[in-house]
Amino acid sequence: MMKNIETNTVKKVKRKAQPLDIITAVLLSVFAFSLILLMTWGIFTSFKAYADFERGKNYLGLPNMSALGAQDALAFGNYRRILFGKAFYIKSINASYYSALFGKITNNPNTVYTLVDYLKNSFLYSIVCSFVHAFVAFTCAYLCAKYKFRFSSFIYVLMLIVMAIPIVGSTPSMISLLRDLGIHDTIFAMIALNFNFTGIYFFVFHAHIEGLSDTYMEAAEIDGASQMGIFIRIVFPLCLKTFFTVFLLQFIQTWNDYQTPMLYYPNHPTLSYAVFRMTRNTTTTSIFDQCVPVWVAGCMVLAIPIFIIFIAFNKLLMGNLTMGGLKE
């Protein structure tokens, strides 16, 4: 018997690489190589001077130090233009118009935004909205999982239906509602939009909380804890890891999202939105500010914070966040 097991183990270990494995490894290598190549190209290009890239057509090589403006490249010239110069300035959206549907909206089309505005808006939007969404999903999942009322079952089924039925083209109606409420283009609109418990995270939290033993809560209740006390002091710490993971995933999504702010928060450009608009709607006319290396440097500025988060928390982010909670 023992010999059999040993032979099987040896067989398993010594199993030769089969064609399917080799083909998959090759495909994966090509994928990884293409991604690394694209990112490396981006990093090198962000250090190239205007004269080097645009005039010298140095598209593939390392930054050319003998080219005109080499000192500029060495001194992070493109990054300085993005961080401290005018390369990153964009104009306000000209939203001064009359609309039968939306009513009168007036904004100053000459407002110019800078990096400080983008960072402020990005952090405000990403941190607040991610926390709000994670917390609301967590709260509702707790109520549905641990308060066995009929309404809880109804809500659970309703969330399944909402996820299964696609709603197409509700944007006009949403804009109309936000404007009627007088909160369009304010942070309250973004909070209101994220104050929801629809979506996958409700089910992630629900499964996790349902798996928690009721004895913790019952013991706290016997000790005289209030319902809110149980929720904040007992349940929340037990789900902190899952909560933090959902918050991080949501943060990454909102940080990278440029389309939602563009529609519902248009005069508060986030960094992502600014990078998108930078190549199309800049106020500066200097060719040194409007060239591919500067735009690529802008892309890198946007990617760096997320890249740092990914490196720091990659195990959490890529953990098996399933309907069964967070697997170790």
Place this chain on the structure above:
Amino acid sequence: MVYTKRLKQKKTYTRKQKRLVFYMLMFALPLLQFLLFYLYVNFNSIILAFTNRVAKVEGFGYDVSLTTDHFVAAWKFFFSGVSGRMLWNSMKLFICQIFIVTPLALLFSYYIAKERWGAGFFRVMLYLPQVISCVVLGLLFQYVANEVYPYVAETFFGAKNVESLLLPSSSPSAQFNTTLIFTLWFSFGANVLIYTGAMSGIDQSVVESAQLDGVTTLQEFWYIYVPMIFSTVTTFVVTGLAGIFNNQMNLHVFFNNGAQQEVNVFGYYFYRISAMHVENTAGGNVMLLEELAALGLIATIVLIPIILITRKLMNKYGPSVD
């Protein structure tokens, strides 16, 4: 004894009451949000599709009247050649996702779940595009397609007059195919993560007994792993189908609001028209928002039965665990 029983009853009642009050208070705001921003918004879409609002000449407010004009216009548009092309483009994307991305994602997931050579590294690489903004990857890719690709083709391969692939002036076929490749190439992350999670839950005794019977890697993949996670695959296919009218195929990243008509997909069209109205760049020939709401309604009505049928067919005819 009787006193204790009464006290207990009273205590239980109070506990229930407390729980109920807490439950109602905590649910109140999220529920209000749901009623307002989901139910009302979608109901309002229907209202928008069937009403005409004209700003009053004197004073504030609107003159509202019922009309079927928007719905008729949207209906005509839905069955027009422009819409047909968008539908075909959306279908091409969906078909590629099902027949190229899904099999490759399954294959990659199997490779990672079996912890073959470099599995951890490849897992990170596959997930990375999900983390990096599509604006960053899209713009880098666009510059490569517009500046580097023609230069390389002409300098190293002797090609002549090579066109940039993602300029507004590029040919529609070049634009569409390049965008499609980009979208498919960087869309493995979420699929692979979920499929790998599902595969890691497969009972290893089944796999080991098959290995003892001399099963090859391909057989193991096809007859054990794929059937055992097919419910997850079904979910992904159905989700992909549900998103067919919402998927923008990254066209907005590459072309802002100016993609050529030939490369449009429905998701991009919906977003573009909404954005043009917000930015006040919609001209007289651009679809009205009321018509867009009606078009969304038609798309939803068309899509729901297709999703239900697809789900039923996949459950019925998909590979069986037996």
